[in-house]
Amino acid sequence: MGSTLWRSSINRRALLGTLAAVAILSTPLLPVSALAETPPATDPLPSWNDGPAKQAIMNFVKATTDQSSPDFVPPEARIATFDQDGTLWVEHPMYTQVEYCLERVPALVKAKPELVNVEPFKTVMSGDREAMAKLSTPDLEKILYATLTGMTVDAFSAEAAKWIATAKDGRWKRPYTELTYQPMQEVLSYLRAKGFKTYIVTGGGQDFVRTYSERVYGIPPEQVVGTAGGYMYSYDKDGKPILTKEPKLLLNDNDAGKPEGIHLMIGRRPIAAFGNSTGDQQMLEYTGAGDGARLEMLVLHDDPAREYAYGPAEGLPDTKVGTFTQALYDEAKKDGWTVVSMKNDWKRIFGFEGAP
Amino acid sequence: MGSTLWRSSINRRALLGTLAAVAILSTPLLPVSALAETPPATDPLPSWNDGPAKQAIMNFVKATTDQSSPDFVPPEARIATFDQDGTLWVEHPMYTQVEYCLERVPALVKAKPELVNVEPFKTVMSGDREAMAKLSTPDLEKILYATLTGMTVDAFSAEAAKWIATAKDGRWKRPYTELTYQPMQEVLSYLRAKGFKTYIVTGGGQDFVRTYSERVYGIPPEQVVGTAGGYMYSYDKDGKPILTKEPKLLLNDNDAGKPEGIHLMIGRRPIAAFGNSTGDQQMLEYTGAGDGARLEMLVLHDDPAREYAYGPAEGLPDTKVGTFTQALYDEAKKDGWTVVSMKNDWKRIFGFEGAP
Numbered sequence: 166m167g168s169t170l171w172r173s174s175i176n177r178r179a180l181l182g183t184l185a186a187v188a189i190l191s192t193p194l195l196p197v198s199a200l201a202e203t204p205p206a207t208d209p210l211p212s213w214n215d216g217p218a219k220q221a222i223m224n225f226v227k228a229t230t231d232q233s234s235p236d237f238v239p240p241e242a243r244i245a246t247f248d249q250d251g252t253l254w255v256e257h258p259m260y261t262q263v264e265y266c267l268e269r270v271p272a273l274v275k276a277k278p279e280l281v282n283v284e285p286f287k288t289v290m291s292g293d294r295e296a297m298a299k300l301s302t303p304d305l306e307k308i309l310y311a312t313l314t315g316m317t318v319d320a321f322s323a324e325a326a327k328w329i330a331t332a333k334d335g336r337w338k339r340p341y342t343e344l345t346y347q348p349m350q351e352v353l354s355y356l357r358a359k360g361f362k363t364y365i366v367t368g369g370g371q372d373f374v375r376t377y378s379e380r381v382y383g384i385p386p387e388q389v390v391g392t393a394g395g396y397m398y399s400y401d402k403d404g405k406p407i408l409t410k411e412p413k414l415l416l417n418d419n420d421a422g423k424p425e426g427i428h429l430m431i432g433r434r435p436i437a438a439f440g441n442s443t444g445d446q447q448m449l450e451y452t453g454a455g456d457g458a459r460l461e462m463l464v465l466h467d468d469p470a471r472e473y474a475y476g477p478a479e480g481l482p483d484t485k486v487g488t489f490t491q492a493l494y495d496e497a498k499k500d501g502w503t504v505v506s507m508k509n510d511w512k513r514i515f516g517f518e519g520a521p
Numbered sequence: 522m523g524s525t526l527w528r529s530s531i532n533r534r535a536l537l538g539t540l541a542a543v544a545i546l547s548t549p550l551l552p553v554s555a556l557a558e559t560p561p562a563t564d565p566l567p568s569w570n571d572g573p574a575k576q577a578i579m580n581f582v583k584a585t586t587d588q589s590s591p592d593f594v595p596p597e598a599r600i601a602t603f604d605q606d607g608t609l610w611v612e613h614p615m616y617t618q619v620e621y622c623l624e625r626v627p628a629l630v631k632a633k634p635e636l637v638n639v640e641p642f643k644t645v646m647s648g649d650r651e652a653m654a655k656l657s658t659p660d661l662e663k664i665l666y667a668t669l670t671g672m673t674v675d676a677f678s679a680e681a682a683k684w685i686a687t688a689k690d691g692r693w694k695r696p697y698t699e700l701t702y703q704p705m706q707e708v709l710s711y712l713r714a715k716g717f718k719t720y721i722v723t724g725g726g727q728d729f730v731r732t733y734s735e736r737v738y739g740i741p742p743e744q745v746v747g748t749a750g751g752y753m754y755s756y757d758k759d760g761k762p763i764l765t766k767e768p769k770l771l772l773n774d775n776d777a778g779k780p781e782g783i784h785l786m787i788g789r790r791p792i793a794a795f796g797n798s799t800g801d802q803q804m805l806e807y808t809g810a811g812d813g814a815r816l817e818m819l820v821l822h823d824d825p826a827r828e829y830a831y832g833p834a835e836g837l838p839d840t841k842v843g844t845f846t847q848a849l850y851d852e853a854k855k856d857g858w859t860v861v862s863m864k865n866d867w868k869r870i871f872g873f874e875g876a877p
Contacts, residue, residue, distance in 0.1 A: 241735070241741055318784055362743075371785075371788070372788070375788045379597070385597060386787070386788035386789055387718075387743075387786070387787045387788055387789065389788065393785055395781075396780075396781040396784055396785065397777075397781070398777035398778075398780050398781055398803055398807070399777075405810055406780070406803065406806045406807045406810045408780060408781065408784050408807070415771065415772075415785070416771075421753075421754035421755075422754075424752075424754050424762070424764060425751075425752040425753070425754055425764065428674055428752055428764050429727075429749055429752065429771070430743070430786055431742070431743045432727070432728070432731045432742035432743055432745065433742055433743065447754055447762065450762045451754070451762045451764070454761055454762045
């Protein structure tokens with residue numbers, strides 16, 4: 166898809182060139198500069214306010230894709246990586262995938278009734294949201310393993326795809342997949358139109374995100390790097406080969422795991438990376454450590470009216486989900502990363518708000 | 522690159538269509554059928570003899586890419602996976618990467634002189650090829666870990682790329698990278714021209730193969746799935762982020778590890794798979810277990826004059842490298858996999874032999 170858009174862009178430029186030549190031939194008195202300086206017909210980032218964040222994106226794309234630029238990067242090396250939760254879509258009050266796992270518990274208990282009185286399943290079955298919010302990390306891990314492993318990859322994908330098609334967020338009463346940030350969708354499309362290959366690099370489950378990434382972000386499954394468990398190849402009772410999701414952690418795609426996962430799955434260093442929390446710090450550092458023009462961006466959630474506001478960096482509450490610490494903020498300033506203020510840089514947050 | 526070729530093919534077809542229309546307009550007495558039945562201008566597989574193997578490839582591509590076919594597959598799902606050693610290039614008398622590791626031992630011993638009297642390094646330093654050929658698997662693993670881990674991913678890539686650019690095979694006295702099978706190169710190009718995404722799925726080291734895959738096969742690093750170790754993110758003495766190759770096995774991309782690695786790295790089931798040994802069996806089974814048209818091929822090394830002959834399936838010696846067993850042969854027959862005879866199906870083995 167990236168390639169198609171990039172090509173149309175090239176073709177459009179060629180076409181404009183031809184039209185310009187025709188114009189010059191037919192109206193020899195028209196100054197050439199008037200044609201050459203025609204601005205692009207459409208703004209590729211209409212949901213962004215003019216400002217340093219939007220300018221950083223535009224400058225970076227120009228520097229890396231203009232053949233005459235000293236920072237020109239050939240198309241095959243134009244790799245851009247995006248964290249998902251809090252960077253591409255809403256992560257509050259709970260990661261969408263954790264919501265999925267909690268909602269799978271009743272089916273799990275139905276299949277294994279002995280779990281009904283066992284913690285942490287008992288708490289989840291009680292329906293007490295406050296108690297659930299207080300579950301410890303080991304308890305949450307038990308729920309994740311129990312609901313994300315032990316079935317075939319095909320059975321899991323079918324179940325997750327069914328859920329994500331109908332499940333709704335509590336605040337906006339819309340499918341989670343409509344809660345993607347329109348300005349970031351525009352960045353994804355713009356980069357692909359300029360020959361970039363866009364990747365999701367998420368702490369979320371790779372198999373989970375792959376079920377909707379193409380439809381929601383235009384990112385195919387093979388361009389999703391995420392937390393991954395082991396798989397086991399075997400045969401079912403009819404002798405048909407199956408792959409089963411194993412309760413074993415292969416890649417914890419958070420923190421240092423992000424650059425490690427990027428090398429494992431992509432094998433190239435990104436030239437642009439987008440995140441919103443300490444879990445993205447190492448991915449941005451690794452991206453920045455390469456030669457040539459680089460773009461590192463952090464989304465700051467500072468808009469309680471239109472979305473949420475959290476992160477100690479701006480004196481906002483630390484909610485433990487997507488933590489934007491003061492140290493991360495300081496590193497961003499020191500290393501020249503761009504901090505995106507949702508409140509000031511984004512004209513609208515969601516596509517369903519209508520055109521800006 | 523795949524996309525480019527595919528597009529040129531489309532454009533060429535469009536061009537031929539236009540030329541045909543012009544011809545019809547200018548010579549109205551010419552029967553239309555004469556134009557419609559014009560065979561393709563060029564054979565996409567010129568190094569293949571006519572026969573069931575070539576026919577199987579042509580039929581599969583037609584079935585999956587012709588919009589009117591009941592087995593049509595949309596471009597994004599056209600995933601084809603290729604084993605490397607013995608399928609895309611020569612694997613005898615020793616895997617190229619093992620050769621690399623053995624040749625790295627002197628530099629290793631220079632850096633750590635205490636190893637010179639420690640086995641298996643002592644045997645390698647003796648230069649005795651026969652003794653080296655008899656090294657046990659645990660001894661070989663020691664050599665692999667010692668020469669493939671403990672350095673940054675960038676240092677490893679630079680070293681491996683330098684070696685592969687000059688190292689030569691003992692029989693043909695040519696760079697290993699010229700010992701790719703021309704008929705398989707044609708299959709790679711043909712599939713890409715038809716919108717397929719081609720992947721290498723190798724038991725060899727992912728980082729090793731990625732250093733030359735684009736140049737040698739037109740396959741970018743992110744489309745190489747291979748045996749992979751762990752990585753560790755840290756900072757060097759100047760505070761620059763580095764990724765170090767760890768002596769830890771993350772994915773053994775052989776046997777059942779191939780479909781497991783395919784799901785981990787690609788997340789889609791291939792519709793075509795190519796191999797040559799028992800290490801590819803599960804990849805072919807997994808490919809075959811999906812719905813719709815499928816292509817599974819096994820290359821049989823039965824040409825001692827032009828390459829090598831090995832594998833008990835044809836009463837040939839079992840060399841333990843790339844084993845084509847009788848059981849694999851029987852499974853191929855039972856499941857409708859195509860066995861490619863190098864001797865009978867291939868007009869030429871290597872590109873340097875010149876046009877057939």
